[in-house]
Amino acid sequence: NAGVTQTPKFQVLKTGQSMTLQCAQDMNHEYMSWYRQDPGMGLRLIHYSVGAGITDQGEVPNGYNVSRSTTEDFPLRLLSAAPSQTSVYFCASSYSSGWQGVHEQYFGPGTRLTVT
């Protein structure tokens, strides 16, 4: 299994440009999430999905869109890049079972985005 994969690894955008960060998982996990990680701050949830066709906003959703047409894929779209979106973006997947509820988050390797 490849686990969670993300592309690209690095990206530089100019202010106002748009782009899509790709995320895929091959573990058949129902839950998928996008986080951003900034210095001095914990990972913050951008958007998440509890299954194909179902998405919802996290803590910091502004400026981002997501969709989930399949269980495997969960792309993140930056609509009009701003310098404040310079960050490291992690996609994650997880699953739930029994009394333990949600299990660990499996993270992708991350995308380092710089917006100039």
Add this chain to the structure above:
Amino acid sequence: RKEVEQDPGPFNVPEGATVAFNCTYSNSASQSFFWYRQDCRKEPKLLMSVYSSGNEDGRFTAQLNRASQYISLLIRDSKLSDSATYLCVVNPGTGFQKLVFGTGTRLLVSP
């Protein structure tokens, strides 16, 4: 008060030392707790889950103190390869989307 608080460190310890980190959380209804390890410029990876009073895995021991609302991570016989940032993650019990991540504690193990 932050939902999850960690001492950022760095904790500088020699090989073979025992080191402990604490993590405090503010939501008394929190149900489950995790320690993740994050190497420099890499993704976080699960180190340990803490579902009851504690958990042990080899040199690593995690303990939960619900009365004082903190979890701890103890690393015995530190190795150079333990150098990393350790993230405390708390699930307030309202679904995976509400996981709260601490900012991490950095550990540096020296020869």
